[in-house]
Amino acid sequence: MTQFDPPATATTDIQAESDAVQFGKPAGGWRLRLYKVVFESDTQAGKIFDIVVIAAILLSVAAVMADSVESVTTRHGALLNALEWMFTILFTIEYIARLSCIERPVRYATSFFGIVDLMAVLPTYLATLFPEAQVLIDVRVLRLLRCFRIFKLTAYLSEFRLLGRAMANSTRKILVFLSVVVMIVLIVGTLMYVIEGPKHGFTSIPKAVYWALSTITTVGYGDIVPRTELGRTLASIVMLIGWGILAVPTGIVTAEMTAQKFMREPAETRCIACGNTGHDVDAAYCRICGTRLPGRAPT
Secondary structure, three states: OOOOOOOHHHHHHHHHHHHHHHHHOOOOHHHHHHHHHHOOOOOHHHHHHHHHHHHHHHHHHHHHHHHOOHHHHHHHHHHHHHHHHHHHHHHHHHHHHHHHOOOOHHHHHOOHHHHHHHHHHHHHHHHHHOHHHHHHHHHHHHHHHHHHHHOOHHHHHHHHHHHHHHHHHOHHHHHHHHHHHHHHHHHHHHHHHHHHOHHHOOOOHHHHHHHHHHHHOOOOOOOOOOOOHHHHHHHHHHHHHHHHHHHHHHHHHHHHHHHHHHOOOOEOOOOOOOOOOOEOOOOOEOOOOOOEOOOOOOO
16 A cells, blocks of 8 residues: 555545535435435444345346346246346335435436446336337346445545546557557558458458458457468568567556656546645645545545
8 A cells, every 4th residue: 555545444434425425415314314324334234235235236147147048048037037126126225215315316316326226227117118128138237337336446546546547648659559550450461462362261451451450469260361371471470569569558558557656746536525626646635625535545
């Protein structure tokens, strides 16, 4: 853990505070008791609730995967259908509970996790009302995304932010690199089309470019292969080039991440109280209003 990385418990508390400010924590009564169970996990009831939801998510995803296997569906279709409705009703009750215990339900419903919660139950109802919507039923696998909130993976928010900045700052370098790769693939594909020709399966330049792309990325499907000695020599050169090419994007992003780790520059963390941004990477409190920043902890 570096001096900029907050402890997991501190980040989880900050996330709870952020939810309370964003969605509105009730002042008291049954809504406050329900809020502590549904949105917080520092009570015994909240921990049990999280465990039950995690188990339901994993079991429901397993049921969706099993439902895609024809032999399993033929033998246990009725059971899988019953389980799906049981999970759907459970997630519907949870969704309604989350909306009913906060002061700003519309804000939650339009948030990322609010939309994920809705997509966890909507496909089953749509498939029942509109049979042609059956194609959307596999969207239920998005329920797995809900584990990010339950597992409190926001404790790794600083790492996600670091990776995001590194990838954003590497965009131009990666685009230049990809442009070079595209030119190499086009040239090699055209050469292979000239060398091998239609009689060996290279019936067009686009098809030869497809072969060059699958070879230079070391995928090598094997549906098209060179037959001549010159073609195999060119293929060998492309394979060796592919080894080096695969390491370039990783090196670019890694170098940028290393630079980001040791640079002091304004971060895009937004204060939950005043909305101010542009804080230093090691700042734990807002430089305008003094509120503790999400994902930050005092050093």
